[in-house]
Amino acid sequence: MYAQMVESGQAGTSDQDKAFQDKIDRNVRIEPRDWMPEGYRKTLIRQISQHAHSEIVGQLPEGNWITRAPSLQRKAILLAKVQDEAGHGLYLYCAAETLGVSRDELTEQLLSGKAKYSSIFNYPTLTWADVGMIGWLVDGAAIMNQVPLQRCSYGPYSRAMIRVCKEESFHQRQGFDIVRALVEGTEDQKAMAQDALNRWWWPAIMMFGPPDADSTHSEQSMKWGIKLNSNDELRQKFVDQTVPQAEWLGLTLPDPDLKWNEDRQSYDFGTPDWDEFFNVIKGNGICNRERLDARNKAWDDGAWFREGLMAHAEKTTKQNIAAE
Numbered sequence: 001m002y003a004q005m006v007e008s009g010q011a012g013t014s015d016q017d018k019a020f021q022d023k024i025d026r027n028v029r030i031e032p033r034d035w036m037p038e039g040y041r042k043t044l045i046r047q048i049s050q051h052a053h054s055e056i057v058g059q060l061p062e063g064n065w066i067t068r069a070p071s072l073q074r075k076a077i078l079l080a081k082v083q084d085e086a087g088h089g090l091y092l093y094c095a096a097e098t099l100g101v102s103r104d105e106l107t108e109q110l111l112s113g114k115a116k117y118s119s120i121f122n123y124p125t126l127t128w129a130d131v132g133m134i135g136w137l138v139d140g141a142a143i144m145n146q147v148p149l150q151r152c153s154y155g156p157y158s159r160a161m162i163r164v165c166k167e168e169s170f171h172q173r174q175g176f177d178i179v180r181a182l183v184e185g186t187e188d189q190k191a192m193a194q195d196a197l198n199r200w201w202w203p204a205i206m207m208f209g210p211p212d213a214d215s216t217h218s219e220q221s222m223k224w225g226i227k228l229n230s231n232d233e234l235r236q237k238f239v240d241q242t243v244p245q246a247e248w249l250g251l252t253l254p255d256p257d258l259k260w261n262e263d264r265q266s267y268d269f270g271t272p273d274w275d276e277f278f279n280v281i282k283g284n285g286i287c288n289r290e291r292l293d294a295r296n297k298a299w300d301d302g303a304w305f306r307e308g309l310m311a312h313a314e315k316t317t318k319q320n321i322a323a324e
C-alpha cells in the first residue's frame with residue numbers, strides 16, 4: 001500500500017520526506033511544482049481555503065452597515081474595506097488553486113457547510129459600534145495571526161499575506177478610529193462602544209483557535225512551517241497589544257481576571273468559553289445559518305452572470321481560432 005502511494009506521489013520515500021523537511025528547516029520556500037508530502041498539501045488546502053472562506057463570509061457582518069454608516073466618508077471607507085476583504089478571498093483561492101484544487105470545489109465546500117470559516121463571523125453586528133469593533137479587534141487579531149504567515153513555508157501563501165497584511169493594517173486603524181470617535185462623543189455613544197466591546201472581546205480572543213493542548217494541527221503545521229506560532233502564543237500577544245489600547249480609549253475589557261503579571265511581563269487573562277467556541281464551529285452559532293444562506297443566495301443569484309461570462313469566453317475563443 002505504502003509503495004503504491006510512493007509510486008503515485010501520494011507519499012514520499014523517506015529520502016524525499018527528509019529532503020523536504022531539510023528545506024523547511026533551512027527556510028527555503030516550497031513552490032507549487034516542488035515535491036511535497038500529501039499531508040502538507042492537504043493541510044495547506046484546508047488552512048488557505050478556510051482563510052479564503054473567512055474573508056468572503058467576513059464581508060457580511062460589516063456589509064450589513066454599508067447603507068447605514070453615519071456619514072458619507074464612513075460609508076466610502078467601509079465600502080472600500082469590505083471590497084478589500086473580497087480581494088483577499090480571491091488571492092487566497094488562487095493560492096489554494098496552486099495546490100491542485102479547483103475554485104469550484106472550494107466554493108462547493110463552503111456552500112454545503114462542509115468547510116469551516118472563522119468562528120468570529122457568526123456573531124451579529126447590532127450597532128455601528130460593532131463595525132468599529134470588527135476593525136479594531138477582528139482585523140487586529142487577523143494581523144497578529146497573519147504577519148508571521150508572511151514567512152510561512154509555502155511561497156504563494158506567504159506572498160499573498162504581504163499585501164493582505166498591509167490592507168488589514170489600514171482596516172485595523174479605521175476600526176480604532178470609529179471607536180475613538182464614539183468614546184469622544186456623547187455618553188450614549190460611549191456606552192454603545194462599551195456594549196459592543198463586551199460582546200466582541202471574547203469571540204475575538206477565540207479567533208486564534210482552541211488552546212494549544214486541544215489544537216489538533218498545530219504540532220505538525222509548525223514542523224512544516226505552515227504555522228510559525230502556536231494559537232496560545234498569538235492570543236497572548238494580541239491581549240498584550242490590545243489592553244493598553246482599551247485603556248487609552250477609556251473602555252473596560254469584560255474580563256475580571258485580566259491582570260498585569262510582572263514576572264511574565266504579560267497580561268494574565270480569563271478562560272474563554274470554549275464550549276461556545278466549539279458550538280459555533282460546529283455550525284450552531286447565532287448567525288451560522290444566516291451566513292450560509294446569504295452565500296448560497298449570492299451564488300444562485302449570480303448564475304446568469306457566470307453563464308454569460310462562459311458564453312462570452314466560448315464565443316471569443318471560437319472567433320480567435322477562426323481568425324488564426
Ligand code: FAQ
Nearest residue numbers: 051054055058085117118119142207209215216217218281
Ligand atoms: N474558527 O488544530 P487547530 C479575517 C478549527 S481572516 C473556525 O488549532 P489550525 C480577516 C480548525 O480549522 C480570519 N474554526 O487548527 C477579516 C480545526 O478544524 P478542522 C481567518 C477554527 O488550522 C477581518 C480545529 O478547529 N484567519 O479575520 C478556528 O492549526 C475582518 C482545530 O484547530 C485565518 O484563517 C476558528 N477561529 O489553526 C475579514 C488565518 N480556530 O479544519 C473580514 C489562517 C480553529 O480540522 C473582516 N489560519 N478552528 O476541521 C490559521 O492561522 C489557522 O487555521 C488557525 C487555526 C489559527 C485559525
